[in-house]
Amino acid sequence: MSASGLSTPTLARFKRVLRERRALDAEEASTLAASMGDVLSARADGQADDEHDPEGPTLSFEWSRLDAVQREAAADLHAVDAALSRLADGTFGVCARCGRPIGIDRLNARPTAELCIDCARLISG
Template identity: 45%
Template sequence: MSEAGPEERLRKRRDDVVRRLAHVSSEIDGLRTDRGAESADDEHDPEGVTLSAEWSRLEGLREAAERELLEIDAALARSASGAYGVCVSCGRPIPAARLEARPDATRCVACATASGR
């Protein structure tokens, strides 16, 4: 029992992403509340600009986390079907070092580079 298997790493990572997503969502909710409270005159409110910037930043974080979650779920599904760690492009095994760095990787380094990921 020295090393965590890929599935365990994926689940751990999934927990992290779920936590991050919950955190970002609650910040977005907080921002929505702030915004609602001062919606009367936000064109002349210097804070309106800051809030919009913060809003886009949080939305960006949330989208990234959601995307990551989908990738992790897809990797877990592949793991369940025995296809985990096999490059979806060329069918060769993905090197362990790469899976270590990116447990949700779907392509080997060569194919990922070729496809821009």
């Protein structure tokens, strides 16, 4: 029995879920990179002047939106990688703060969780 109390098949299931999520994140990241490249070249083509070019503000807005989505995707990728490395070293499902099992319900809802619900509440509250 591991410290997390999770069975080997359960751990294998999380590994599969996290790997699929990683693949999706990576795909999203490359789609985003392409969209951001489009915005950049649209800006360069139009020599966009945000003051006068009607397309300017739209492109700026689109850029901020893509940038925010990209940051989110990068953060998620990071969280997924961290969870996968915890799976590899046997600490997956163990609270990083108190060392108690995180609990299967929380892990099912949030496989990247590093903290048990009590510690997460303490930290966010």
